[in-house]
Amino acid sequence: MGGCSTTAPLLADMRLPDILRFARDAATGYPMRTSLSVLAMSIGVAAVVILTALGDGARRYVVGQFSSLGTNLVIVLPGRSGTGGFNPANAITSTPRDLTIDDAAALLRAAGVRRVAPLAVGTSEISVAGRLREVMVAGTTASYFPIRSFELGQGSPLPEEDWGRGSSVAVIGNKIREEMFGSGPAIGQLVRVGDRRLRVIGVLKPVGQGLGMNTDELVLVPVSLAQAMFNSNTLFRILIESKSREAIPESREQVMEILKQRHRGEEDVTVITQDAVLATFDKLLGALTLAVAGIAAISLAVAGILVMNVMLVAVTQRTGEIGLLKALGATANTIRLAFLAEAAMLSSVGALLGYLLGEAGAFALRQAFPVFPAYPPDWAVIAGLCTALGTGLLFGVMPARRAAQMDPVQALMKH
Amino acid sequence: MALIELKDIARTFQLGDTTVNALAGLNLRIAAGEYVAVMGPSGSGKSTLLNLLGLLDRPNAGSYLLEGRDVTTLTPDEQAKVRSSRIGFVFQSFHLVPRLSAAENIALPMTLAGIPAAERNRRVAQALKDFGLENRADHRPDQLSGGQRQRVAIARATIMQPALILADEPTGNLDRHTGEEVVRLLEELNGRGVTLVVVTHDQTLGARAGRQLMMEDGRLQHDSALAG
Numbered sequence: 001m002g003g004c005s006t007t008a009p010l011l012a013d014m015r016l017p018d019i020l021r022f023a024r025d026a027a028t029g030y031p032m033r034t035s036l037s038v039l040a041m042s043i044g045v046a047a048v049v050i051l052t053a054l055g056d057g058a059r060r061y062v063v064g065q066f067s068s069l070g071t072n073l074v075i076v077l078p079g080r081s082g083t084g085g086f087n088p089a090n091a092i093t094s095t096p097r098d099l100t101i102d103d104a105a106a107l108l109r110a111a112g113v114r115r116v117a118p119l120a121v122g123t124s125e126i127s128v129a130g131r132l133r134e135v136m137v138a139g140t141t142a143s144y145f146p147i148r149s150f151e152l153g154q155g156s157p158l159p160e161e162d163w164g165r166g167s168s169v170a171v172i173g174n175k176i177r178e179e180m181f182g183s184g185p186a187i188g189q190l191v192r193v194g195d196r197r198l199r200v201i202g203v204l205k206p207v208g209q210g211l212g213m214n215t216d217e218l219v220l221v222p223v224s225l226a227q228a229m230f231n232s233n234t235l236f237r238i239l240i241e242s243k244s245r246e247a248i249p250e251s252r253e254q255v256m257e258i259l260k261q262r263h264r265g266e267e268d269v270t271v272i273t274q275d276a277v278l279a280t281f282d283k284l285l286g287a288l289t290l291a292v293a294g295i296a297a298i299s300l301a302v303a304g305i306l307v308m309n310v311m312l313v314a315v316t317q318r319t320g321e322i323g324l325l326k327a328l329g330a331t332a333n334t335i336r337l338a339f340l341a342e343a344a345m346l347s348s349v350g351a352l353l354g355y356l357l358g359e360a361g362a363f364a365l366r367q368a369f370p371v372f373p374a375y376p377p378d379w380a381v382i383a384g385l386c387t388a389l390g391t392g393l394l395f396g397v398m399p400a401r402r403a404a405q406m407d408p409v410q411a412l413m414k415h
Numbered sequence: 416m417a418l419i420e421l422k423d424i425a426r427t428f429q430l431g432d433t434t435v436n437a438l439a440g441l442n443l444r445i446a447a448g449e450y451v452a453v454m455g456p457s458g459s460g461k462s463t464l465l466n467l468l469g470l471l472d473r474p475n476a477g478s479y480l481l482e483g484r485d486v487t488t489l490t491p492d493e494q495a496k497v498r499s500s501r502i503g504f505v506f507q508s509f510h511l512v513p514r515l516s517a518a519e520n521i522a523l524p525m526t527l528a529g530i531p532a533a534e535r536n537r538r539v540a541q542a543l544k545d546f547g548l549e550n551r552a553d554h555r556p557d558q559l560s561g562g563q564r565q566r567v568a569i570a571r572a573t574i575m576q577p578a579l580i581l582a583d584e585p586t587g588n589l590d591r592h593t594g595e596e597v598v599r600l601l602e603e604l605n606g607r608g609v610t611l612v613v614v615t616h617d618q619t620l621g622a623r624a625g626r627q628l629m630m631e632d633g634r635l636q637h638d639s640a641l642a643g
Contacts, residue, residue, distance in 0.1 A: 018526045029514035324510045327471060328571070329499020330527045331492045408471045412510070 014334040023341035030314070034346060037303075037310040041350025041392065042357055044300035045384050049358020051296045052380035053365065055289030060373045062281050066274065070148050072114075073274035074251050076107075076238040076259065080268055097263045098234035101163050101223060106258055107240060112251035115241040117144035118163065118223045122230040124194040126172075126219060128180040135176060135219045137193060139226020147241045150215065155187045155202030158222055166224035171202035175216040193219060194229050248273050293380050297387055303350065304391025311343050311399035322403050323411025332404040339400035340393065347392020351385050358384075416483050418578060418610050419445040419468065424477035426463050426633075437463040438633045441477070445612070447578065450605045452621040453614045455630030461614045462583065464630065468612060469502055469581045470494040482578065499528050503572030505601070507584035509564045511556040511571075517563075518543065518552040521570045528575065542570040546600070562593030569600055573609070580604060582613045586620060598623065 078099040104118035120139035145157040242251040365374040426438040453461045466472035525535045586594030605611040629637035
């Protein structure tokens with residue numbers, strides 16, 4: 001039997017499926033330490049998934065709310081915001097010029113502009129037959145309705161009329177209607193707002209809580225009426241709808257130019273575009289999500305270090321076995337691969353489990369807060385899984401090396 | 416050509432400040448098919464000799480020719496290949512992998528050598544039959560008796576059909592009866608041409624070998640082949 005080497009197949013290294021099976025058996029052979037490191041890894045990945053779902057959910061929520069303000073919006077605010085840099089004109093005139101209804105009307109001349117709605121805002125009291133409550137009053141025009149895409153539940157919007165005229169009519173929010181009229185008819189009824197008696201001509205469709213003004217608790221009146229009521233000439237905002245998305249920058253320039261002319265060459269207004277606001281929020285909350293993901297990634301690194309510890313313990317625990325494998329003809333490469341495969345298995349099972357856990361957590365969040373779109377972004381999921389596998393492998397290298405370099409005689413004595 | 420040829424082998428260990436000569440000036444030839452018992456008190460160097468023969472350890476000086484090839488200059492991986500194909504180990508404490516079944520333990524050297532599963536299964540089935548372990552194939556080591564464990568270990572040592580089997584106190588952890596059984600198994604293998612080197616304390620076991628080597632202080636004190 002001595003010369004049997006001719007019948008033996010050419011000797012190669014251990015086959016990959018065998019290495020994987022060997023690593024799997026080794027991992028399942030020590031259920032306690034295996035489940036602990038899998039748990040650590042899964043918590044890390046789950047943290048990444050859930051936290052980025054929260055961050056990205058916040059981003060989507062805010063962006064969604066802003067988009068619902070209207071489309072292709074350009075908004076004019078009185079006064080110059082500090083972000084424009086130093087302007088010598090501002091140094092001379094300390095108080096900005098009022099933004100007037102005539103300013104708003106003048107903006108209709110701009111080529112890129114489709115609609116313009118002036119907005120004057122204040123609080124007042126509304127009363128009907130002894131029922132009284134405080135309300136937000138918005139003075140505006142008929143064009144405000146299409147700009148903000150308001151829909152009416154009953155009646156009609158503010159009348160198309162000369163902006164300076166101000167008929168004594170009001171469109172009320174749905175909650176105001178409920179509180180003032182209950183189940184009775186509201187259209188055509190007279191209400192007292194401040195010291196004016198107004199006829200209700202329309203009721204807004206209920207929309208629920210949104211960003212900024214809650215339209216369910218709003219009373220809309222003609223803009224000149226509101227200014228008279230609040231005894232003021234200035235506007236809170238001018239809302240402008242551009243003809244198209246592409247025309248927004250052009251409209252912004254034109255609006256700026258017209259107002260500058262009307263204000264004796266002073267740039268004493270701020271013009272913001274919805275796009276810019278959206279982009280800012282998008283960027284801000286995107287950065288927040290990234291930061292949160294970074295923090296969660298620390299827990300992944302910690303999990304990686306734990307996997308390394310577990311693997312180091314495994315190498316020490318199995319010193320005798322490593323010696324035996326060497327005596328039986330295992331090459332250093334085979335032993336290195338076997339331990340690396342085990343580390344990779346621990347981290348990939350942990351990562352997978354953590355992903356499922358994170359998705360379940362995000363699902364639970366969405367169930368609990370239906371308005372909040374808590375979906376983890378794809379990049380975070382991919383980055384989380386890759387980091388988990390990466391750290392697992394990276395931290396598995398050192399223990400595997402240690403196992404492969406073990407002296408077989410010393411290792412065998414440890415049995 | 417001798418199977419094993421050791422020339423002026425020396426192996427020293429550093430123990431703190433002192434240098435211990437585990438083996439010194441050792442010359443030895445073992446022909447293919449021999450049955451050799453290595454005996455001597457503890458610390459006489461017999462385990463070191465066995466580790467050297469099994470390529471688990473390297474000498475500090477001298478040369479070791481295995482089947483005419485100088486194996487002391489091989490890289491660790493080349494030595495691993497030689498161990499895999501030419502040398503089988505039988506240990507006192509069996510050294511079975513506790514989570515693997517008897518069949519998987521026997522197949523382990525073939526698995527490590529990258530032999531396909533079908534071939535492995537065929538050879539393991541034959542080995543289980545040869546060693547009377549057919550209905551123990553799926554048992555784990557802790558479900559086997561001492562004698563069965565050592566039979567699994569011997570089956571594992573022979574599964575790659577090595578030229579040389581090195582046994583370190585193969586009966587040390589067994590009672591007299593099962594020890595006897597295991598020795599008979601090893602002698603049967605020797606009878607079929609495998610060179611057998613047994614390290615033992617046991618005088619009666621040593622006496623059964625065709626050739627006795629007595630070690631003392633890292634030197635070969637007595638060689639029955641030369642004395643005869």
